[in-house]
Amino acid sequence: MSLVAVVAQTTSAHGIGGAKDLPISPELAIAGAVAALTVSFTVLAVAWRTPRFDEATSGLPSSGLTRLVDSTAWRLGWRVVGFAIFAWAMFAAVAGQDLLTNPFFGMFYVWWWVGLVPLSLFLGPVWKALSPVRTINAAFAKISGSDPEVGVFTYPERLGHWPAAVGLFAFVWLELVYPFSTELGPVRLWAAAYLAVMLLGGALFGNVFYERADPFEVYSSLVAKMSPWGRRDGQVVIRNPLANLDTVVARPGLVAVVAVLFGSTGFDSFKDSQRWVKFVQGNDFIVSHSWADDLADNIALLVFCAGVGLIFAIGTMATGVSSGERRISLPNKFAHSVVPIIVGYIVAHYLSYLIEVGQDTLIKASDPLSDGSNYLGTGDWSVNYWLSYHPTLLANIKVGAVVLGHVLGVISAHDRAIKLLPQRHQLTGQLPLLVAMVAFTVGGLYLLFAA
Amino acid sequence: MRRILATTASLICLLALAACGDEDTPASGSSDPVTIEVTFSDGTVTPQGERVEVETGQDVELQITADEPGEIHVHSTPEQELEYAAGESTLTIANLDAPGVVDVESHTLDQVIVQLEVS
Numbered sequence: 159m160s161l162v163a164v165v166a167q168t169t170s171a172h173g174i175g176g177a178k179d180l181p182i183s184p185e186l187a188i189a190g191a192v193a194a195l196t197v198s199f200t201v202l203a204v205a206w207r208t209p210r211f212d213e214a215t216s217g218l219p220s221s222g223l224t225r226l227v228d229s230t231a232w233r234l235g236w237r238v239v240g241f242a243i244f245a246w247a248m249f250a251a252v253a254g255q256d257l258l259t260n261p262f263f264g265m266f267y268v269w270w271w272v273g274l275v276p277l278s279l280f281l282g283p284v285w286k287a288l289s290p291v292r293t294i295n296a297a298f299a300k301i302s303g304s305d306p307e308v309g310v311f312t313y314p315e316r317l318g319h320w321p322a323a324v325g326l327f328a329f330v331w332l333e334l335v336y337p338f339s340t341e342l343g344p345v346r347l348w349a350a351a352y353l354a355v356m357l358l359g360g361a362l363f364g365n366v367f368y369e370r371a372d373p374f375e376v377y378s379s380l381v382a383k384m385s386p387w388g389r390r391d392g393q394v395v396i397r398n399p400l401a402n403l404d405t406v407v408a409r410p411g412l413v414a415v416v417a418v419l420f421g422s423t424g425f426d427s428f429k430d431s432q433r434w435v436k437f438v439q440g441n442d443f444i445v446s447h448s449w450a451d452d453l454a455d456n457i458a459l460l461v462f463c464a465g466v467g468l469i470f471a472i473g474t475m476a477t478g479v480s481s482g483e484r485r486i487s488l489p490n491k492f493a494h495s496v497v498p499i500i501v502g503y504i505v506a507h508y509l510s511y512l513i514e515v516g517q518d519t520l521i522k523a524s525d526p527l528s529d530g531s532n533y534l535g536t537g538d539w540s541v542n543y544w545l546s547y548h549p550t551l552l553a554n555i556k557v558g559a560v561v562l563g564h565v566l567g568v569i570s571a572h573d574r575a576i577k578l579l580p581q582r583h584q585l586t587g588q589l590p591l592l593v594a595m596v597a598f599t600v601g602g603l604y605l606l607f608a609a
Numbered sequence: 610m611r612r613i614l615a616t617t618a619s620l621i622c623l624l625a626l627a628a629c630g631d632e633d634t635p636a637s638g639s640s641d642p643v644t645i646e647v648t649f650s651d652g653t654v655t656p657q658g659e660r661v662e663v664e665t666g667q668d669v670e671l672q673i674t675a676d677e678p679g680e681i682h683v684h685s686t687p688e689q690e691l692e693y694a695a696g697e698s699t700l701t702i703a704n705l706d707a708p709g710v711v712d713v714e715s716h717t718l719d720q721v722i723v724q725l726e727v728s
């Protein structure tokens with residue numbers, strides 16, 4: 159235990175979890191890049207010429223599912239589950255010790271941030287169902303006899319998802335740049351600030367605030383658009399995930415959300431690469447100024463996120479448009495097509511981390527106060543490292559996920575392009591976006607190779 | 610749609626074929642340890658973030674020359690913390706069983722010394 163205590167008190171910036179994945183082999187990286195490139199142009203050459211995905215008609219309605227999902231028992235059940243996990247995390251955060259054995263870190267960085275992605279991908283918008291801030295807001299409304307959907311003000315349309323983008327950036331900044339990201343005080347403070355802003359926002363604008371501005375709900379609900387679960391006219395429908403993805407509403411700030419998500423994950427790979435480590439430690443100016451390496455990390459994170467947004471904006475706007483269309487609105491209208499690319503890269507980047515540190519967190523969660531207790535009965539379990547011991551399989555899954563994400567992204571962008579762009583620009587107008595997507599995918603593969 | 614799916618499927622098969630060349634090797638543990646010379650002086654350390662290849666099960670010996678005592682943090686799973694004294698000493702990093710990249714850091718200097726590529 160004393161070793162861990164020493165580790166927790168030191169100030170070096172590194173997250174939780176031990177060894178990282180091996181880099182993928184150059185052959186695999188090149189094979190993935192070639193596959194992504196070939197598929198992109200195949201889609202452009204052979205895919206349909208009239209839009210396929212239509213929100214108004216797509217999906218198979220299920221009245222049984224609708225009844226289940228809309229039932230009070232179902233809704234209340236998930237609220238209770240969400241609030242119980244939240245309360246347990248708060249217990250560890252407030253009463254637990256500032257040690258890496260405190261499960262709060264794993265619940266915060268692994269279960270919440272990473273676990274939300276597969277849950278939303280398979281089950282739909284889970285954060286909306288679990289969110290403790292929605293639960294508290296609903297409880298307040300119940301007590302005061304008001305409607306949780308309605309606030310004092312109407313949420314300004316122009317704000318869109320911008321607050322969520324800022325919130326997501328604040329999270330990745332804490333995780334990837336802030337030097338004390340594994341000390342209890344700062345992480346607890348971040349969580350408290352999140353709660354405060356969310357409760358205030360809910361009171362001011364009602365539940366629409368969570369839909370638009372809660373970084374976690376926006377992230378979760380965006381990924382959930384790649385699940386087969388959707389809604390049409392209040393009915394639950396089972397949809398082709400690509401048709402479901404097409405129903406993402408292009409609100410202001412959507413591009414910023416996807417840029418932060420993709421850019422920050424790329425930066426996370428990049429900051430462990432030998433190139434960056436050697437630059438930060440070898441540059442005379444950075445070495446001689448103690449603040450300079452933190453500044454370098456800050457700048458790099460910002461450059462990654464802004465870079466993704468800029469490349470995407472140029473890729474979508476470099477086309478001819480019809481007279482009724484404003485070019486500046488195109489990035490948001492195409493932003494949904496980056497979601498599969500993000501999910502593919504998240505799988506590649508986080509799969510082993512989620513599985514292994516996720517299990518480790520479940521073990522630690524049994525002893526929230528680090529006093530040797532075993533409240534949940536999971537304390538004597540041990541982590542299964544099977545995936546780490548099969549690095550070839552892991553590398554194949556990673557590249558497969560990146561390529562598959564790219565293919566789905568290209569298809570959704572294609573369908574949107576033939577819907578939006580004037581006939582004579584439909585193919586040429588897609589080219590710059592295709593180049594941007596290939597750049598993202600090849601860049602992602604390069605980072606997996608150089609990690 | 611079907612043509613795209615077919616193309617994708619065949620490409621993924623190709624990918625799998627391309628990647629199946631190397632088999633996962635089991636931990637050996639029999640080979641000699643990898644030796645790395647590490648020098649601490651005037652608040653700097655060499656090497657600086659170098660990649661070193663290690664086989665699973667193989668130990669790593671750090672031959673340390675230091676002007677001040679300090680400690681080294683090994684980001685293996687589980688993590689290891691090793692202390693060294695001023696002067697010359699040898700530290701052994703053992704239990705590198707799982708494949709992966711393990712950072713070896715000086716927390717005193719906030720620097721990555723080497724990254725062990727265990728495979």
Ligand SMILES: [Cu+2]
Binds near residue numbers: 172684
């Ligand atoms: Cu360390």
